[in-house]
Amino acid sequence: MARIGVDVGGTNTDLVLECDKGIFFHKVPSTTKDQSIAVVEGVLQICDIAGVAKESVDVIAHGTTVATNITIEHNGAEVGMLTTRGFRDILHIGRHKRPHNFSLHFDVPWQSHPLVKRRNRIAITERILPPTGEVAVELAEAEVREACALFRRRGLRSICIGFMFSFLNSRHERRAREIVLEEIPDAYVSISSEVANVIREYERFSTVAMNAFVGPKSALYLRNLERKVSEAGIAAKLRVIQSNGGITTIDGCVKKPVGILMSGPAGGVLGALAEARLAGIDNILTIDIGGTSADISMVTGGRFRIKNAHDTVVSGHAVMSPMIDLETIGAGGGSIAFIDTAGGFNVGPRSAGSEPGPACYGRGGTEPTVTDAQVVLGRMDADKFLGGDLPLDPALSEKAIREKIAEPLGLSVVEAALGIIRVVNNNMALTIRANSVARGYDPRDFSLMPFGGAGPFHGVALAELVAARDVIVPVSPGITAAMGLLGTDLQYEHTRSVITPLFTADQPALDRVNAVIDELRAAGRHELDNDGVAPESRVFEVVAEVRYHGQGFELRVPVAAGRLTLANKSAVIAAFHAMHVADYGYAFDDSLVELYNIRVIATARVPHLALPLVALGQLDDLNWARLYERPTVFDDGSTHMTPRYDRRKLGIGTRVSGPAILVQHDSTTLLPPGYTAETLAHGSLKITRA
Incomplete structure (x- = not known):
């Protein structure tokens, strides 16, 4: 049996396959006109790489940006x-x-x-x-x-x-x-x-x-993908990740596509959380930097956060659908640098995407991007990008930056390239601070986890800008979002408004609430029945959405016992006060607390992706992993002859001192002077000041 996770990004489609032979990773260029083409091609290719029959694939978990793109493009x-x-x-x-x-x-x-x-x-x-x-x-x-x-x-x-x-x-x-x-x-x-x-x-x-707006095109894509997978001889069940971090069926997504508006970014948070747990870390700032955008989130106490109802806005439209708390900005490897009509120097949000892509791709792109800046600074080796599968042309990068940025601003090409990197880093740092400091969290208590194909290039610089504790680079940064798809459970949510003053609620009022809980639980049970989920694999979570009387929006509070009783309603009230303090910095302990909505989450536990332990490091690991060295320009403007290491050859406990660049097929980690990277038990890197 094999399971595949497929995450479609604006530039690349990432895949991870888990089977009895091990875990395999792969990337293919996204096909923006029809994402399903790259998905099916990628699935067939990764099966060949792993040496498994396509008929043995049991589940394909899919993260898609189809619904998101419809809202962005207003089409x-x-x-x-x-x-x-x-x-x-x-x-x-x-x-x-x-x-x-x-x-x-x-x-x-x-x-x-x-x-x-x-x-x-x-x-x-x-x-x-x-x-x-x-x-x-x-x-x-x-x-x-x-x-x-x-x-x-x-x-x-x-x-x-x-x-x-x-x-x-x-x-x-x-x-x-x-x-x-x-x-x-x-x-x-x-x-x-x-x-x-x-x-x-x-x-x-x-x-x-919004459901009606995105529904027809989303349904067409999902049904088309389902048909193409079947025609390719792949008998796998198709599952799609939802904005809330759970996965659901194609039928569920076709009926309610508002649930997958943040499907793509959700997988990255789940993948990052899984690796943080393996590293024994509870607090992380995640940043998923792909070719088009950067998705920024925060995990506290080992759990991701769900957005408050008043923040669930997509392309300016209110959407009452639970979503992982994350922010997306136009900052990625394909983000285009330009000078505006007022002479200002900008990077993003416009992206070159995968077609034509950055200038160095040689596909007709002429505008300078963040990737072109990395090439000019010697950080991205033209013959090693994607393991050499996509050779780059440094001359095209140099030409694009010189003509569009350096000459108009009177800078050297290297100064212009450094400017591109600094601007995009500061854009991302501002959003990280808004997602942490502005909410009362101290980044010094958090590890910063950069992933996505471009993430580890920027990790240390972002950690410096926001004062994060250290940097944790996942095992396969460019595939982390796809890995997250194999680390989540089948999930259905049902909600109903049942307004009840909690403090004065008597038994008949609580009976009315519990009757609603029973109805919602039955609806979730029916959906799990349809999916053939065994009773012993089912978990039901009851969440009370609570507010102060007259307050604009409510906060989510778990109902531990699964039912409201005269004995436990005070615990729900106390939990709401504590949540209010955490979110807003204060609470009104003597104010009337009101139950607004009841939410029942029906979950089917499934096996999660299990990363193996890597081998213990040996004394000669660094010599064995060393590839070559080339001059590289770092953020402070200094140039160093910088060794490249094959990251896959570094065992547990092996330490690499900067300046260095750690190369792997799906991403590249930049280690500036004054920093040290250590390989952890499951292959992730911990980067700290030397």
């Missing part, structure tokens, strides 16, 4: 919406929040790039009332049919339905869906009570609209 489906009469403009009004309070030129994404155009938002007569969900006005079915006729004339095939208070009673939404499918049988239909069955009409409507 999703044209959506039609049915909503309650009088509430047609909720998607336009939002929360009346200015994205930037003191800017005169700010953009309002939900208005400038609406998920549903106003002319396609059709008001329907119906009304459900709180707090019981009673029907005050029956659904006007004829109006739904008239709206469908309009959608047909306009060629709309993706329809979302969001009625007021449908989280209390979904009858009207379900009936409207039936009518839409009668009138437009091939429609992709999303209803808010299934996509985000919680209170807050704007966030609920925005989430169901």
